Amino acid sequence: MTGSHEMVxxxxxxxxxxxxxxPQCDTRSDVYGLGLTFYELIAFRLPLEAxxxxxxxxxVAIRRIRTEDPLLPSLLLTQCELGEGNGVITSRIRRLRxxxxxxxxxxxxxxxxxxxxxxxMLAEDIRRHIAGDVIAAAxxxxxxxxxxxxxxxxxxxxxxxxxxxxxxxVGGVIVWLLSMTLAANRDLALRTYIGQVQIAxxxxxxxxxxEAIEILQRLRDAPSLSPLRGLEWKLLWRETHxxxxxxxxxxxxxxVDDVAVSSxxxxxxxxxxxxxxRCFQIDANHLRPDGQLSSDDLRLAAPEIAAHWKQRATxxxxxRVDSMTWGRNPQPLISCLAYTPDGTxxxxxxx
Numbered sequence: 001m002t003g004s005h006e007m008v009x010x011x012x013x014x015x016x017x018x019x020x021x022x023p024q025c026d027t028r029s030d031v032y033g034l035g036l037t038f039y040e041l042i043a044f045r046l047p048l049e050a051x052x053x054x055x056x057x058x059x060v061a062i063r064r065i066r067t068e069d070p071l072l073p074s075l076l077l078t079q080c081e082l083g084e085g086n087g088v089i090t091s092r093i094r095r096l097r098x099x100x101x102x103x104x105x106x107x108x109x110x111x112x113x114x115x116x117x118x119x120x121m122l123a124e125d126i127r128r129h130i131a132g133d134v135i136a137a138a139x140x141x142x143x144x145x146x147x148x149x150x151x152x153x154x155x156x157x158x159x160x161x162x163x164x165x166x167x168x169x170v171g172g173v174i175v176w177l178l179s180m181t182l183a184a185n186r187d188l189a190l191r192t193y194i195g196q197v198q199i200a201x202x203x204x205x206x207x208x209x210x211e212a213i214e215i216l217q218r219l220r221d222a223p224s225l226s227p228l229r230g231l232e233w234k235l236l237w238r239e240t241h242x243x244x245x246x247x248x249x250x251x252x253x254x255x256v257d258d259v260a261v262s263s264x265x266x267x268x269x270x271x272x273x274x275x276x277x278r279c280f281q282i283d284a285n286h287l288r289p290d291g292q293l294s295s296d297d298l299r300l301a302a303p304e305i306a307a308h309w310k311q312r313a314t315x316x317x318x319x320r321v322d323s324m325t326w327g328r329n330p331q332p333l334i335s336c337l338a339y340t341p342d343g344t345x346x347x348x349x350x351x
Contacts, residue, residue, distance in 0.1 A: 012036070012050045016066040016110050028112040031119055035107025042096055042104070043073040070108060072101045099129045099137070106137040185224070193219060193228045200236055213240050 015032035017025050040046050047070030053061040074096035103125050109115045116122040128135045150157045200215040216237050219225050267280040
């Protein structure tokens with residue numbers, strides 16, 4: 001047995017740190033030699049035989065000892081030349097699997113820190129095995145296995161790490177470009193939407209209701225613009241489609257002959273049979289009653305007033321639904337309603 005810090009020894013029994021010329025060799029190198037002796041005792045041979053090492057150049061033999069992990073004794077024993085059906089070998093393999101395999105492998109670990117730190121600790125673990133107690137040696141953890149594999153395949157690991165870094169960088173650039181593109185598309189869609197709403201409002205104020213409706217329909221149907229629709233779109237749509245709002249309320253299905261909707265979200269409903277005008281305020285798509293007037297209160301508007309209103313009000317501002325004629329009823333009844341363009345006054349007259 002060699003002493004601490006000595007480089008003298010038989011090649012096949014020398015530890016990796018001795019072969020590397022490490023001046024810090026200690027008793028753990030002796031534990032390595034004991035472990036190889038134990039290995040040879042139970043497996044009938046060393047992981048690397050002397051004859052096998054002598055056939056190779058010295059630097060190759062040393063590199064193999066320093067880099068190759070030996071097989072488990074039980075696994076090496078299955079390759080014994082005594083034959084597959086030998087009962088002695090089969091029985092020995094069965095006894096080696098488990099504790100003895102790991103005691104030997106802990107003794108000859110290439111990393112001195114993972115070995116038994118002294119011969120006494122090795123002997124104590126063997127005694128635990130004989131007594132049936134739990135041993136200190138155990139199969140290497142996944143972290144240790146991964147570390148050994150990385151050290152053994154440094155080139156491939158370096159290439160893999162470089163490739164992974166490249167993939168991460170390229171992926172990051174692609175994600176950034178994609179996010180920038182999506183942001184630009186959202187900005188373009190928003191600017192397009194705002195511009196179209198402004199155009200629709202201008203067309204509506206100039207009396208070109210059909211053009212305004214066409215623009216609002218495009219904003220409703222376009223997949224990229226539809227999610228942007230807000231209160232401004234709803235207000236313009238309500239101005240151009242008053243009947244859609246009124247159809248939601250059963251109160252207007254019967255007994256109402258004419259309806260007017262103002263730019264201030266006010267609704268006036270005329271019932272000729274009752275000769276009453278009911279007023280409502282549109283509040284969050286609900287009609288809130290806001291009083292009523294009878295024909296006695298309104299009095300009948302003079303023909304010149306009705307003519308003046310028809311001349312001043314445009315189709316976009318008037319927003320009225322013409323009712324059917326009253327027929328042969330001789331009574332002069334109020335039959336038409338409209339709001340002034342500013343939404344402050346209701347006009348009524350006879351058809």
